Amino acid sequence: MSDDRDQLAGPGLYLYGLVQLDEHVPEDLIGVQDEPVRGERLAQVTALVSHLDDGAVVGRPAEVRAHAAVVDTMAGRGPVLPIQFGTTTDDLDGIGSALPAERQQAYVDNLRRLADVVQLSLTARYVQDTVIAELVREDPEIRQLRELTRGRPEVVTHDARVRLGELVVAGFERKRAADADLLERAVVPLVEELRHREVTQVDVVLDAAVLVRRDAVARFEDALEDVAAGVVGRITLRLVGPQAPYDFVEEV
Incomplete structure (x- = not known):
């Protein structure tokens, strides 16, 4: 999974943040490059992702704003852990590899800590x-x-x-x-x-x-x-x- 803050080639999925496993993602939530945002369930948390065309470049101010808007919108609904801007992965298997189950418990603990604030x-x-x-x-x-x-x-x-x-x-x-x-x-x-x-x-x-x-x-x-x-x-x-x-x- 790439996490360079500068311009990045997008291999398939763009990542925004992590939310609780049962958190609902609004159907009208739009993210980077006007792509709809969806939730992908992992072992203990849900990752917020959207499609990114192969070879697409992420790094413009409009994309920074779109990233922040997605994360902040979800924060208004419930706890969310932001993922660094510009983070991409090839596919769903790539998310699982980057966020293995043994690391997800720490994310769960943080999400619970932030649930009411x-x-x-x-x-x-x-x-x-x-x-x-x-x-x-x-x-x-x-x-x-x-x-x-x-x-x-x-x-x-x-x-x-x-x-x-x-x-x-x-x-x-x-x-x-x-x-x-x-x-x-x-x-x-x-x-x-x-x-x-x-x-x-x-x-x-x-x-x-x-x-x-x-x-x-x-x-x-x-x-x-x-x-x-x-x-x-x-x-x-x-x-x-x-x-x-x-x-x-x-x-x-």
Whole structure:
């Protein structure tokens, strides 16, 4: 079975993920290259697969989206273990060889562990103009440098602009520490587990994956609306899901 993340020649079947043995796959579920997705029962789990023409190439953005849509759709119905994008096999025997029965018990255990929860992705971002205005009010040096650089050529204010940028970034980071803690304390009581993702952009306050009980998703969304109301105009919240538990299990 091939698992290269780049473009791959498709020998026969494309694989999406593993679900519980008795999980029903919707008849209208469409996957990579507009092929219908079906379930193939193995010894202890069911593999989600679709047909792939011999010699077909997988790796385009549309196929990445199709793969994710299949896995996330099934995650909304029940637990699913995602298989790495681009994974193909020649035929059904190839699936059985790659996922022998003795390994499937671990997959069964993970599926049971995830049966009552679903992953959601929560991103909080600053409204940049609002936070910059705060920094200008709070920091005399930032205020002075903004006045110094406003309307003047970059060539003569280069050093001042560099210093201003450093101060603004440091200000965002300083505020992020307190605001992320505030948001996290509001969210943690509502979830089963939370995992942070690396923050790489200055305006991101919090980027996290959370596991929420399936029967509590609506209550979590309502509670998050209350949190959002408390930070409106300063921080925006974005919630995505249900998703496959990418952040809580390793891809098969």
